[in-house]
Amino acid sequence: LKPKVYDYEERAKLCTNSVTRRLLEIMGEKRSNLALSADVTTSQELLQLVDKVGPHVCIVKTHIDILEDFTQETVTKLSQLAARHNFLIFEDRKFADIGNTVLHQFGGGMYNISSWAHIINAHGVPGPGVVHGLREVGASKGCGCLLIAEMSSAGNLATGDYTTATVSMAEANKDFVIGFISVNNLTSDPTFIHMTPGVQLTAGQDSLGQQYLTPSEVITNRGSDIIIVGRGIYEAKDPVEAAKQFQLAGYDAFVARLTE
Ligand code: 5BU
Numbered sequence: 001l002k003p004k005v006y007d008y009e010e011r012a013k014l015c016t017n018s019v020t021r022r023l024l025e026i027m028g029e030k031r032s033n034l035a036l037s038a039d040v041t042t043s044q045e046l047l048q049l050v051d052k053v054g055p056h057v058c059i060v061k062t063h064i065d066i067l068e069d070f071t072q073e074t075v076t077k078l079s080q081l082a083a084r085h086n087f088l089i090f091e092d093r094k095f096a097d098i099g100n101t102v103l104h105q106f107g108g109g110m111y112n113i114s115s116w117a118h119i120i121n122a123h124g125v126p127g128p129g130v131v132h133g134l135r136e137v138g139a140s141k142g143c144g145c146l147l148i149a150e151m152s153s154a155g156n157l158a159t160g161d162y163t164t165a166t167v168s169m170a171e172a173n174k175d176f177v178i179g180f181i182s183v184n185n186l187t188s189d190p191t192f193i194h195m196t197p198g199v200q201l202t203a204g205q206d207s208l209g210q211q212y213l214t215p216s217e218v219i220t221n222r223g224s225d226i227i228i229v230g231r232g233i234y235e236a237k238d239p240v241e242a243a244k245q246f247q248l249a250g251y252d253a254f255v256a257r258l259t260e
Helices: 008-012 018-030 043-056 072-085 099-107 129-141 160-171 215-221 239-258
Strands: 034-037 059-062 088-095 119-122 144-148 177-181 193-196 226-229
Touching (some): 008 018, 018 088, 018 177, 018 193, 034 043, 034 239, 043 072, 043 239, 072 088, 088 099, 099 129, 119 129, 144 160, 160 177, 215 226, 215 239, 226 239
Parallel strands (some): 034 059, 034 226, 088 119, 119 144, 144 177, 193 226
16 A cells, blocks of 8 residues: 555644644645745845745745845845745755754854744754754744755765664654655655755756756655755746746646545
């Protein structure tokens, strides 16, 4: 028997973590499993892109440290857009240090990520202390953490036993870890979310090791939950049209899995 595929609303009800529940509710309401990776380098570009594309996505993913003109106003406005367009903000900071250091990187510094991000991610390489340090700051703020169990780039080392150990680390910290960055489904537990970067409408690669899969490969065949799309949207001639295409492709791929 194949594992049961829950629709988003049904799955939301199984989740005790408020971030996971909220995310699944948004995915159901907006019929979107699309995360925009908004990797532009000025605040104006970021806010304009997110205002246009926001209606079509469940998540906006940021790399806040690539902005050349970051101010507190940038994240205040981004948070307003999140409320207006009903999406969650995921800062792709990839924390990867000892607990005490990530606690400061997440909870302070000039970006003060914990004050505006709903979702963050971390590498499991330092051991569970990285999760414990992030949890000390984030749990009370209702923030959820993804563990990077696999990566999309060619030759990456997050495979095999490393991936398996990362899944165990997530299971041991289920109150705060809401799922995975991965390119495959790694657990049948419906309360964990899988998000997959490296998505374009046709498979291929860029010149620096990124590898692309299609929405149907990622969602229907590999059983991931969310497609993360950057250049496929913000480098398109018409980013809104591109976002609509990815939204539809991602949702159709999910329906295909439901009805398989
Ligand atoms: P792209 O323009 O769609 O290739 O952007 C992909 C984004 O996802 C980009 O922000 C990366 O930093 C991010 N990413 C990734 O591509 N692969 C990974 O394994 C992880 C993150 Br983790």
